[in-house]
Amino acid sequence: MSARHAGPPPAAPAGARSPILPRGPFGMGAAPPQKAKRFAPSARRLLGRLAPERARLAVVLACSLLSVGLGLAGPKLLGRATDIIFSGVMGARLPAAATKAEAVAELQRSGQARLAELVGHMDVVPGRGIQLRELAELLLLVMALYAGASLFAWLQGYLLNDVVQNTVRQLRAEAQDKLARLPLAYFDGRPHGELLSRVTNDIDNVAQGLQQTMTQIMNGALTLLGILVMLVVISPVLAVITLFTVPLSVLTTAAVAKRAQAKFAAQWAQVGVLNGQIEEAFTGHALVNVLGRRRDVEARFQSTNQELFETSFRAQFMSSIIMPAVNFVGNLTYVAIAVIGGLRVASGAMLLGSVQAFIQYSRQFSQQLGQLASVTNVLQSGVASAERVFELLDEQGQSPDATPPAALPKVSGEVRFEHVTFRYKPDEPLIEDLDLTIKPGQTVAIVGPTGAGKTTLVNLLMRFYELDGGRILIDGVDIARLPRHELRAKLGIVLQDTWLFSGTIRDNIAFGNATATEADIQEAARAAHVDRFVRALPAGYDTVIDEDSGNLSAGEKQLITIARAFLANPAILILDEATSSVDTRTEVLVQRAMAALRARRTSFVIAHRLSTIRDADMLLVMNAGRIVERGTHAELLAAGGDYHALYQTQLAGNGGSGAQLAS
Incomplete structure (x- = not known):
C-alpha cells in the first residue's frame, strides 16, 4: 500500500489520512461540535437569507393580514347572531301591545328586577320573535368571511412554500459550493457521514423549521394583535384579565426553550456522529467481517444510537411540556x-x-399563545441545524488563485522542487528544504517506508496542500501562480483506491474527457485492456456500475480507472500504486500499456511492485520527508543503501522472486 503522510493537517487528529487515500472503517475523525451558538444571532442570520424574497414575502404578509382579519370578524358577528336569537326569544315572551319601557316597568312591579335590567339593555321589541331573515343574512356573511379567510390562508401557504424552498435551494447550493472550495485538509479529520448530515439532514431540517414556523409565527402574531384590539373594544375589564396570560406564557416558554436549545443542538450533532459511523461501517463492510470486528462495530453503533435516543428524548420532552403549561x-x-x-x-x-364573542376571542388568544409556544421546538431544532450549516459555510476556504494568474498553455513536463518545505503540524517537521528536478518525459518512482512523505510529495504537486516554503515549478512556472483548475487539468492520476460512480462503464471511462467520442473511449479501453472483459458483459459498455461497484472485481475497477487516465491524456501522470489490484498476467499487459501512456510524459510512480519501478528513469528513496537516495535501479542496488535493504527484504519476503518491493 501507499505510504501515508507522517502527520495530519492543522485541526485534524493525529494519523489523519491523505486526501487521495481511502478512509478505513474505524477512522471516525473529529467529533462534530456539541455546543450551539447563541440562538438570536443564528435566527437573525437565517431570516436574513430571506431578504432576496422580500417582494413575495410582502404578498405573503398581505395574505396573512386578510386571512387573519376576515377570521377575526367571525366571532364578533356570531355574537351579534346570538343577540338576535336571545332578543327574539325574550321579545316573544313579552306582551305585544306594550312598549319596551312598559314591559320593563311591568317586570319591575312583578319583582323581576334583574330580568327587567337585562331587558332594558337589550334590543328587544315586545311580541316580536327571532328575525330569521336578519339571522340568515348574518350567518351567510360569516360563512363568506371564513371562506375568504381560508382562501387567503391557502394562497399564503402556497407563496411561502415557494419562498422557503427557493431559500433552502440556495442554501444547499452554497453548501455544495463551499465543500468544493474547501481545502482537502478540511476533510482529512472529519467523517464523511457527519459532513453529509450537514448538507442533507440539517438543511432539510432548516426547510421544515422555516416552513412550519414562519406561517404560525406570522399568523399567530397578527391574530394576537387583532384579538387584543377586539377584546379591548368588547370589554376592557375582561381584557385586563386575559392579558395576565401573556407574561405567564412568555416566561414559561422562555424558561423551557432556553434549555431545549442546547438539547436540540446536541441531538443534531449526535445524528452527524451516527451517520459517520453508518457510512464507514457500510463502506468497509467486507473488511469489518473479515477482521471479525462486526460485534465491535455493532456495539459502537448501539452506544451512539443510545446516546442519540437519550439526547433526542430530552430535547423533545423539554419542548413538549410547553404546550400543556x-x-x-x-x-x-x-x-x-x-x-x-x-x-x-x-x-x-x-x-x-x-x-x-369575548370567550371565543379569549380561547383563540390562549390557543395562539399555545401554538406559538409549541412551535418553539421546531424553531429551536431548525436554528440548531442552521448553526451547523453556517459553521460549514464559515469555514476558511482554500486560498484564492493568484492575480493576475499565470498561463501554461502547453506543458513539456519539466518539474522542479526548489527548497520545498512543508509541515502538517507546525511542531512536526516533514519535508525540509527539498530540491528535485525532473526532466520532461522522465518516469520517476518514489519508494520508502510508511510515513516517508511519498504521497505528500504528489499532493503538493497537485496543490492539495500549500507549501510552507520554497516553490514547485512546471516548465519554469510557479504552480502557486496557476489557477488550480488549470494546473489539475494538466495532471492525471490513477489511485490504488478505485473511484467509480453509479453509471455506465462508458460514462466512467469518459469522466476525464467530456468531449471524447465513442471511438476514443473504446481506444482507451483497448489500451487499458478493459475492452476484453467489457465485451463479455451482456450490456457491454452500457453495463451500469452499481453504487459500491460490487458487480466488478477489484482488478476490473482498477483497469477502468487506468482507461480513464488514458482518455484524459494528461501532460503529467501520477500513478499511486495503480496496479496493486490486478493479477500478475494482467499487470504485464497493463505495464506495456502504461509504458505507452508514459511515453513523452513526465510520470510520478508511487511504487508497490518491482515491475512498476525497475525501469524508471529515476528512483527516489524517501524517509521522514527527505530524499535519502536517488538514481536508477541498478545504481541504487550497487550503492548498497536503503534501497538495497528494501530490495533484499522484498526478495526474502517473496521467496527470492523479487516480484515486489515494499513501500
Whole structure:
C-alpha cells in the first residue's frame, strides 16, 4: 500500500489520512461540535437569507393580514347572531301591545328586577320573535368571511412554500459550493457521514423549521394583535384579565426553550456522529467481517444510537411540556372570564352575545399563545441545524488563485522542487528544504517506508496542500501562480483506491474527457485492456456500475480507472500504486500499456511492485520527508543503501522472486 503522510493537517487528529487515500472503517475523525451558538444571532442570520424574497414575502404578509382579519370578524358577528336569537326569544315572551319601557316597568312591579335590567339593555321589541331573515343574512356573511379567510390562508401557504424552498435551494447550493472550495485538509479529520448530515439532514431540517414556523409565527402574531384590539373594544375589564396570560406564557416558554436549545443542538450533532459511523461501517463492510470486528462495530453503533435516543428524548420532552403549561394558564383565564362575564350579563353590563364573542376571542388568544409556544421546538431544532450549516459555510476556504494568474498553455513536463518545505503540524517537521528536478518525459518512482512523505510529495504537486516554503515549478512556472483548475487539468492520476460512480462503464471511462467520442473511449479501453472483459458483459459498455461497484472485481475497477487516465491524456501522470489490484498476467499487459501512456510524459510512480519501478528513469528513496537516495535501479542496488535493504527484504519476503518491493 501507499505510504501515508507522517502527520495530519492543522485541526485534524493525529494519523489523519491523505486526501487521495481511502478512509478505513474505524477512522471516525473529529467529533462534530456539541455546543450551539447563541440562538438570536443564528435566527437573525437565517431570516436574513430571506431578504432576496422580500417582494413575495410582502404578498405573503398581505395574505396573512386578510386571512387573519376576515377570521377575526367571525366571532364578533356570531355574537351579534346570538343577540338576535336571545332578543327574539325574550321579545316573544313579552306582551305585544306594550312598549319596551312598559314591559320593563311591568317586570319591575312583578319583582323581576334583574330580568327587567337585562331587558332594558337589550334590543328587544315586545311580541316580536327571532328575525330569521336578519339571522340568515348574518350567518351567510360569516360563512363568506371564513371562506375568504381560508382562501387567503391557502394562497399564503402556497407563496411561502415557494419562498422557503427557493431559500433552502440556495442554501444547499452554497453548501455544495463551499465543500468544493474547501481545502482537502478540511476533510482529512472529519467523517464523511457527519459532513453529509450537514448538507442533507440539517438543511432539510432548516426547510421544515422555516416552513412550519414562519406561517404560525406570522399568523399567530397578527391574530394576537387583532384579538387584543377586539377584546379591548368588547370589554376592557375582561381584557385586563386575559392579558395576565401573556407574561405567564412568555416566561414559561422562555424558561423551557432556553434549555431545549442546547438539547436540540446536541441531538443534531449526535445524528452527524451516527451517520459517520453508518457510512464507514457500510463502506468497509467486507473488511469489518473479515477482521471479525462486526460485534465491535455493532456495539459502537448501539452506544451512539443510545446516546442519540437519550439526547433526542430530552430535547423533545423539554419542548413538549410547553404546550400543556400554556394551556393550563389559558384554562385558568377561561374560567375567570366565564364567571365574571356571566355576572356582568346578569347585571346588564354586557350583552350575552358580547360575552360569547369575548370567550371565543379569549380561547383563540390562549390557543395562539399555545401554538406559538409549541412551535418553539421546531424553531429551536431548525436554528440548531442552521448553526451547523453556517459553521460549514464559515469555514476558511482554500486560498484564492493568484492575480493576475499565470498561463501554461502547453506543458513539456519539466518539474522542479526548489527548497520545498512543508509541515502538517507546525511542531512536526516533514519535508525540509527539498530540491528535485525532473526532466520532461522522465518516469520517476518514489519508494520508502510508511510515513516517508511519498504521497505528500504528489499532493503538493497537485496543490492539495500549500507549501510552507520554497516553490514547485512546471516548465519554469510557479504552480502557486496557476489557477488550480488549470494546473489539475494538466495532471492525471490513477489511485490504488478505485473511484467509480453509479453509471455506465462508458460514462466512467469518459469522466476525464467530456468531449471524447465513442471511438476514443473504446481506444482507451483497448489500451487499458478493459475492452476484453467489457465485451463479455451482456450490456457491454452500457453495463451500469452499481453504487459500491460490487458487480466488478477489484482488478476490473482498477483497469477502468487506468482507461480513464488514458482518455484524459494528461501532460503529467501520477500513478499511486495503480496496479496493486490486478493479477500478475494482467499487470504485464497493463505495464506495456502504461509504458505507452508514459511515453513523452513526465510520470510520478508511487511504487508497490518491482515491475512498476525497475525501469524508471529515476528512483527516489524517501524517509521522514527527505530524499535519502536517488538514481536508477541498478545504481541504487550497487550503492548498497536503503534501497538495497528494501530490495533484499522484498526478495526474502517473496521467496527470492523479487516480484515486489515494499513501500
